[in-house]
Amino acid sequence: MTRQSTTDTVATMTTQPDRHTRRREATRTKLIQAAKSLFARQGVDNTRIQEITNEADVGFGSFYNHFQSKEAIIEAVLAETVAAQGAEIDALTAQLDDPAEIISVAHRTFVRRARRDPAWAWLLVRLDVSHNVVLASLGFYARRDLRAGIRAGRLSVPHEGLAVFAAGGALLYVMRAVLDGQAPKDADIYHAEGVLRLFGLSADDAAKIARRPLPVGGTSAQDSA
Numbered sequence: 120m121t122r123q124s125t126t127d128t129v130a131t132m133t134t135q136p137d138r139h140t141r142r143r144e145a146t147r148t149k150l151i152q153a154a155k156s157l158f159a160r161q162g163v164d165n166t167r168i169q170e171i172t173n174e175a176d177v178g179f180g181s182f183y184n185h186f187q188s189k190e191a192i193i194e195a196v197l198a199e200t201v202a203a204q205g206a207e208i209d210a211l212t213a214q215l216d217d218p219a220e221i222i223s224v225a226h227r228t229f230v231r232r233a234r235r236d237p238a239w240a241w242l243l244v245r246l247d248v249s250h251n252v253v254l255a256s257l258g259f260y261a262r263r264d265l266r267a268g269i270r271a272g273r274l275s276v277p278h279e280g281l282a283v284f285a286a287g288g289a290l291l292y293v294m295r296a297v298l299d300g301q302a303p304k305d306a307d308i309y310h311a312e313g314v315l316r317l318f319g320l321s322a323d324d325a326a327k328i329a330r331r332p333l334p335v336g337g338t339s340a341q342d343s344a
Contacts, residue, residue, distance in 0.1 A: 146181055150171060150175045150185060151192065153171050157170055163246060196242075196246070211228060218264055222318065223328050223329050227307040227310070233294040233297040274318045289310065289313065290310065
């Protein structure tokens, strides 16, 4: 064996996780996925650790090998959910220059996905009841986009924080209406239009932007709303 091949072999051995590490990662993933499913079905407060381990089909003691408490797995679920959704919206709006359109696309995507993926939407809605996920976590993205619009002279609000709270609360209620079958087909458009008007856009401008075709990506323009 040459020196180079020996070096490559050693490097591979040191970078690849061993069987024990892979098993730990697999168990942690199963616990998080189980928690997601239960939180979506019955809410955070109604879910016990024993139910999470049963859903994941792992021993009760295994839970504490990965999480110190129920709050710790809630934080893990929140972090994973928010990171995934934030990345999807950023990718979807990467080619857009108008802050108002970016906000419209973000809100429309959430509403459309609530219809397309009810389990995901229930998770977000039920997590928010106890942990303010949309306002506290996804609020980062909302504030960033709103500030960009204000700097560009495109948007204007009396109070930035309250505007974000109002838009986030409206989003959750519209998603809940979609889940309950009470929202109209074009709920995503009407909601985005309302948010843009809340953020200071004229009625005509808001209506026009909210009805633009969605960028191709995560939740495509062809998905029914």
